[in-house]
Amino acid sequence: MTSAPLYSLAGKRVWVAGHRGMVGAALVRRLASENCEVLTVSRAEVDLLRQDAVESWVKANKPQAVFVAAATVGGILANDTRPAHFIYENLALETNIIEAARQAQVEKLIFLGSSCIYPRLAPQPMPEDALLTGPLEPTNQWYAIAKIAGIMMCRAYRRQYGCDYISAMPTNLYGPGDNFDLQSSHVIPALMAKAHAAKRDGTEIPVWGSGSPRREFLYVEDLADAVVFLMKHYSDEEHVNVGVGSDVTIREVAELIARAVGVESRLRFDATKPDGMPRKLLDSAKLLAMGWRPGTALDVGLRQTYEWFLRHRAAA
Ligand code: GFB
Numbered sequence: 323m324t325s326a327p328l329y330s331l332a333g334k335r336v337w338v339a340g341h342r343g344m345v346g347a348a349l350v351r352r353l354a355s356e357n358c359e360v361l362t363v364s365r366a367e368v369d370l371l372r373q374d375a376v377e378s379w380v381k382a383n384k385p386q387a388v389f390v391a392a393a394t395v396g397g398i399l400a401n402d403t404r405p406a407h408f409i410y411e412n413l414a415l416e417t418n419i420i421e422a423a424r425q426a427q428v429e430k431l432i433f434l435g436s437s438c439i440y441p442r443l444a445p446q447p448m449p450e451d452a453l454l455t456g457p458l459e460p461t462n463q464w465y466a467i468a469k470i471a472g473i474m475m476c477r478a479y480r481r482q483y484g485c486d487y488i489s490a491m492p493t494n495l496y497g498p499g500d501n502f503d504l505q506s507s508h509v510i511p512a513l514m515a516k517a518h519a520a521k522r523d524g525t526e527i528p529v530w531g532s533g534s535p536r537r538e539f540l541y542v543e544d545l546a547d548a549v550v551f552l553m554k555h556y557s558d559e560e561h562v563n564v565g566v567g568s569d570v571t572i573r574e575v576a577e578l579i580a581r582a583v584g585v586e587s588r589l590r591f592d593a594t595k596p597d598g599m600p601r602k603l604l605d606s607a608k609l610l611a612m613g614w615r616p617g618t619a620l621d622v623g624l625r626q627t628y629e630w631f632l633r634h635r636a637a638a
Contacts, residue, residue: 494508
């Protein structure tokens with residue numbers, strides 16, 4: 323059963339930071355039914371890496387609630403090869419936004435992290451209190467450290483300033499608006515683009531790594547729904563995991579993607595590419611106990627993502 327909301331978005335000025343990204347765009351779509359005024363700002367107007375620009379814009383535009391969906395993100399190879407980008411840009415933009423929000427007396431803020439904040443060998447499924455209990459996965463430790471810092475900032479701002487700032491940790495995401503670039507993307511959009519090419523050219527589908535790592539995948543529209551739910555129903559220090567409760571191997575997701583694309587090509591595994599974390603399944607019991615449920619099965623979400631890809635192929 324869902325409890326009565328603690329915070330209402332109705333009539334509020336709500337800033338979605340990062341509205342051009344997959345998550346931010348899904349949040350803007352989801353907020354259309356919340357009877358609030360959604361604020362967005364382009365990168366050309368405000369560079370989120372510049373503290374003075376962020377502070378001036380927030381002061382002038384006076385949002386009452388903030389969704390921190392802005393982030394420098396990418397798949398395993400991008401994380402592994404551009405560590406300085408991932409740690410610097412994420413630390414800079416999240417500290418700029420959170421401090422600007424405090425100065426402008428923003429009523430409520432939700433910071434979005436990632437399941438890679440947990441130790442490489444955390445117990446599976448990973449509960450919230452596994453944070454900082456062991457060494458991180460080396461391929462994405464830079465991004466993870468920045469995201470852990472964001473969680474800690476929200477906690478510290480609650481303690482010292484009484485700010486109602488909370489954090490949500492989504493599992494691996496996919497859906498409309500994803501990045502389909504083969505070098506920098508996550509596994510689902512990469513394999514979808516490769517399966518599409520294999521269907522066109524009659525070739526094999528190259529899959530990085532061994533195919534045995536396990537991942538939990540959440541459709542981005544469900545994530546947006548969960549984040550709005552938490553904004554309204556949650557107010558506490560501890561971050562909240564957002565997942566679907568089950569995972570699949572990379573081989574299995576590759577097969578599901580091939581089915582969604584309608585291709586029977588053989589999978590070819592490339593052992594020169596990294597596997598990353600052996601398993602990444604969140605324990606989302608805390609969120610489920612609040613009454614939220616994901617709505618989209620993986621095969622359905624994959625079909626919808628492929629339809630989006632076909633419609634937006636040139637841009638993707
Ligand atoms: O989605 P992905 O890049 O992110 O990779 P992570 C997941 C798994 O899929 C890895 C395999 O074992 C990859 O080796 N994989 C197979 C592929 N084929 C491909 C391919 O063509 N492209 C990609 N990208 N992977 C990221 C982190 O980790 O996940 C970030 O680096 C973030 O920090 C994000 O947390 C959610 O799940 O390994």
